[in-house]
Amino acid sequence: MSKKISGSEYPLAKIFSSEFEYVIPPYQRPYAWEIEQITTLFDDLYDFFEANKDEDYFLGSIVLIKEERGARSEVVDGQQRLTTLTILLAIIASKMEETKRQNISIYISEPGNPFENLTPKSRLTLRSQDKDFFKHYVQEFRFEGLFKLDEKQLKNEAQINIKRNSQALHSKIMEIFGEDIKKLKDFTSFLIQRCFIIAVTVSNQNTALRIFSVMNSRGLDLQETDIIKADIIRLLTSESEQNYYSKKWEELEIEIGRESFKDLFSHIRMIYAKEKARRNILEEFRKHVPNKNTDPNKFIDDILDPYAQAYTLYYC
Incomplete structure (x- = not known):
């Protein structure tokens, strides 16, 4: 098995493409970002979008265990950002008319292509405790149902965070864009074309964890x-x-x-x-x-x- 380490910078259009199939392994902690973190991320993105019409925005790095010729990507570091960005894109898609919604949905779920041996699936699969919940409400755009859920009935903190963060991002989108669909489309184009993530990929867990242990000192996702x-x-x-x-x-x-x-x-x-x-x-x-x-x-x-x-x- 190759021990090669590679790192490349990709726009979100490539990060959420058939090149990567993100899986959150069981050993990872749950989705833990709260409203403060996702609000900070959104505000930073929007402020940059408003102030810089041509420059690119850097969203940090993620660490993946991934074979060079395969799409399956075990997420060692980056779960919080990938999950939050998926929620944001899904919220935006839910506000669009059908054609534009389909254009955005390809960044949330792989539609499948028999000529490329691609089967329909979610681009991001959370841990087993939360993957069905996330797929049903977020990746399939059932936000009205999500917002009506009683938090006391949810299974865990991750699901509560998914619900609260979805509501917060929905409120942000409505507050800033309202019915201005053109501006929302421009913001979406900025997200998928001009926002970049460095994907560090290795082929085995030991190497990934060594990389993470160095990055961890800089305050990234895990302890x-x-x-x-x-x-x-x-x-x-x-x-x-x-x-x-x-x-x-x-x-x-x-x-x-x-x-x-x-x-x-x-x-x-x-x-x-x-x-x-x-x-x-x-x-x-x-x-x-x-x-x-x-x-x-x-x-x-x-x-x-x-x-x-x-x-x-x-x-x-």
Whole structure:
């Protein structure tokens, strides 16, 4: 298997094309962006669109595990932006007349082409817990139904964020563009032609996580505990096990809070290393903590779970 690392800059028209089929793996944390983040992104995009009629806008980078000749792209870093941009494009499409809606929908779902062996499918598939919800309400433009949902009936925070962010972006579109469809079309052209993302692609997870661990220090989507989670969950052989233990991991994280969860891993490392840390928590944890590689489910059941419960009793 090739270990080649490649990085190229693409407009959103190419990012959301048949060249990429994005899949959020089970080890990833859920969609977590809230209204503040998506509002900031939208305002930055719109302000740039208004002030710069010819210049390009840079949306950052994403890290993917992707074979050179294949489209399937496992998202290591970039889930939050890809999901938010999909919501934005879907909101815009829902405001267009049928012909223009179809023109935009190709960036949300692959329509299929038998002559290119392309089958109809979503361009972005979320984790198993949320993919059907996201497809039904966002990628199939059922926003009226989405906005009527009672948040108390939703399964998790990711679905609540999808609902709230969709409502917020819908309000932004209506507030700024109203019935001015021409201006909305111009803004959409700006999004798909002049907004760029660098896609860093590698062919295996270890290389992707090494790249991510460097990028992580600059404040991107994941934390070191998310990388540890990726290390452990990917060793489980069945998707059902991956989904079960991903859910269990996330429930423990929610119970004690994201920052405290990171602190918990420092405590676990100290118990096994019995010495002061000399490297970052990721390297130290990989070096000192047993069971995580040989028996990942035993690590979660017999180490992480009871230590999280003890941490909750003592610190929370």
